[in-house]
Amino acid sequence: MRAVLIESEGAAPRLVEDADESLLTGDVELDVLTSSMNYKDALALAGKGIARSHPLIPGIDLVGRVTDSADERFSAGDLVVLTGDGIGESRHGGFATRARVRPDALVRLPVDLSPERAAAIGTAGFTAMLSVLRLEDAGLTPDDGDVLVTGASGGAGSIAVALLAGRGHRVLASTGRVEENGEYLRELGAAEVLDRRELSEEPGRPLQSQRFAAAIDAVGSTTLANVLAQTVRGGTVAAFGLAQGPDLPTTVLPFILRGVTLAGVDSVECPLPLRERAWDALSRELDVDLLDAMTTSIGLSEVIDHAPSVLAGQVRGRTVVEVAQ
Numbered sequence: 001m002r003a004v005l006i007e008s009e010g011a012a013p014r015l016v017e018d019a020d021e022s023l024l025t026g027d028v029e030l031d032v033l034t035s036s037m038n039y040k041d042a043l044a045l046a047g048k049g050i051a052r053s054h055p056l057i058p059g060i061d062l063v064g065r066v067t068d069s070a071d072e073r074f075s076a077g078d079l080v081v082l083t084g085d086g087i088g089e090s091r092h093g094g095f096a097t098r099a100r101v102r103p104d105a106l107v108r109l110p111v112d113l114s115p116e117r118a119a120a121i122g123t124a125g126f127t128a129m130l131s132v133l134r135l136e137d138a139g140l141t142p143d144d145g146d147v148l149v150t151g152a153s154g155g156a157g158s159i160a161v162a163l164l165a166g167r168g169h170r171v172l173a174s175t176g177r178v179e180e181n182g183e184y185l186r187e188l189g190a191a192e193v194l195d196r197r198e199l200s201e202e203p204g205r206p207l208q209s210q211r212f213a214a215a216i217d218a219v220g221s222t223t224l225a226n227v228l229a230q231t232v233r234g235g236t237v238a239a240f241g242l243a244q245g246p247d248l249p250t251t252v253l254p255f256i257l258r259g260v261t262l263a264g265v266d267s268v269e270c271p272l273p274l275r276e277r278a279w280d281a282l283s284r285e286l287d288v289d290l291l292d293a294m295t296t297s298i299g300l301s302e303v304i305d306h307a308p309s310v311l312a313g314q315v316r317g318r319t320v321v322e323v324a325q
């Protein structure tokens with residue numbers, strides 16, 4: 001088995017060509033076909049607090065073909081996708097050619113979705129869809145007005161822009177890279193591209209003029225505080241990320257004077273029925289041409305060197321990891 005391995009706490013990750021398969025435990029055994037690089041993977045590779053057991057194969061996403069299963073839901077030959085559920089954190093993950101996983105969060109790949117595109121979606125796209133579902137389950141319709149996406153050039157942000165626009169919403173995309181990525185975000189479906197400094201620099205008053213019918217936030221911190229302050233009465237903000245920071249310098253005023261809802265999105269521990277709902281919706285709705293346009297590929301041997309550019313916010317869209325390369 002070829003694998004990226006973090007052998008002990010604080011150790012630098014390395015690519016091992018003949019890693020020991022007896023490391024792996026879990027009822028479903030797989031050939032890994034593809035994985036992907038997420039912000040969290042970059043943190044794990046940089047030794048920044050994600051890896052919670054050692055040795056660890058990082059990689060919070062994997063798409064694979066079942067080779068053997070002790071769980072009756074799966075049999076040899078099935079194509080499956082697994083995101084989160086502790087892989088790449090406390091269980092071995094997708095940066096390897098082989099995996100054994102528990103079946104609890106394992107989803108059969110929708111028939112129309114190739115392994116490469118499923119990995120391109122990965123945790124980022126899955127989280128984007130969970131966020132869209134949160135807003136629409138709260139009653140949001142395209143007639144309600146503008147929907148903001150922050151961290152829009154990132155993996156989850158890019159897919160959120162495409163999904164919301166595909167569902168007919170008027171999307172405002174906030175980015176720190178207006179010049180570089182403005183055209184890209186418009187091609188994904190953004191009606192307007194905002195400079196993130198409007199939202200990120202100073203925490204403004206807790207109630208500001210009401211601009212957003214709803215929002216999907218990848219960023220947290222001052223940005224999320226300002227988003228809440230500019231969300232319309234009764235609007236919902238789905239928050240899943242902390243790219244700016246984990247703090248939230250706000251007050252209760254948006255909640256108690258405007259009835260704004262802050263809806264947290266956790267993709268890691270998501271229950272199986274919601275996972276299946278989200279993957280089904282992704283396979284039907286996400287425009288594959290847009291997905292392909294936002295995706296680049298790297299080999300397993302490039303994963304370690306790629307991580308710093310993710311942490312520096314220099315990467316756009318999604319990065320698939322071809323584990324055989």
Ligand SMILES: NC(=O)c1ccc[n+]([C@@H]2O[C@H](COP(=O)([O-])OP(=O)(O)OC[C@H]3O[C@@H](n4cnc5c(N)ncnc54)[C@H](OP(=O)(O)O)[C@@H]3O)[C@@H](O)[C@H]2O)c1
Pocket residue numbers: 038039040123124127150151152153154155156157174175176177196200218219223239240241242243244265266267268310313315317
């Ligand atoms: N809750 C969950 O289950 C879950 C799931 C997936 C991801 N996440 C979290 O969500 C965030 C985004 O994940 P991702 O995979 O999409 O990451 P990503 O591809 O690295 O994108 C992050 C984006 O955030 C923006 N950003 C970076 N630094 C920023 C700063 N200082 N201030 C404001 N914006 C900043 C950048 O967008 P622009 O260049 O466009 O400004 C960047 O492209 C991460 O914090 C990740 O850990 C959480």
